[in-house]
Amino acid sequence: MLLFRYLCIALLLAASTDAMAGLEAKDARLRLLPGNLPAAGYFSLTNTGTESVVLTGAQSPTYAEVMMHRSAIENGTASMQHIEKVEVAPGATVNFASGGYHLMLMQRRQPVALGDKVEVTLQFADGQSLPVTFTAVSPSAQ
Numbered sequence: 001m002l003l004f005r006y007l008c009i010a011l012l013l014a015a016s017t018d019a020m021a022g023l024e025a026k027d028a029r030l031r032l033l034p035g036n037l038p039a040a041g042y043f044s045l046t047n048t049g050t051e052s053v054v055l056t057g058a059q060s061p062t063y064a065e066v067m068m069h070r071s072a073i074e075n076g077t078a079s080m081q082h083i084e085k086v087e088v089a090p091g092a093t094v095n096f097a098s099g100g101y102h103l104m105l106m107q108r109r110q111p112v113a114l115g116d117k118v119e120v121t122l123q124f125a126d127g128q129s130l131p132v133t134f135t136a137v138s139p140s141a142q
């Protein structure tokens with residue numbers, strides 16, 4: 001378990017940074033779940049530009065459908081909401097992480113194993129897109 005945790009940290013450190021003008025995605029990882037359950041996409045997105053950007057969605061050649069969700073706990077019950085857009089102010093970082101915003105990747109088109117690289121393109125309201133390479137990690141990773 002501990003060894004596995006070190007392995008995950010090593011994977012994160014090895015993950016590259018994907019950037020386009022004014023935007024930087026880091027620590028992109030795809031938490032796999034067994035069978036045909038959807039995978040969760042986690043990353044951090046930093047707006048290094050001078051204007052707000054609005055993330056409106058994502059797509060991937062590996063999954064037929066990619067949605068943006070937000071997990072929340074209301075009255076002690078965990079739930080997921082579909083999110084249409086996420087605004088990132090200049091200088092701000094939005095974290096997609098366990099318990100909050102995440103990508104939900106559904107209907108896998110091909111097998112994905114631990115350590116695999118999965119391409120996901122983030123789409124923005126102004127028509128720009130940012131290709132990000134996600135690394136597949138185990139269900140126990142955060």
Ligand SMILES: [Cu+2]
Nearest residue numbers: 069080102104
């Ligand atoms: Cu979800």
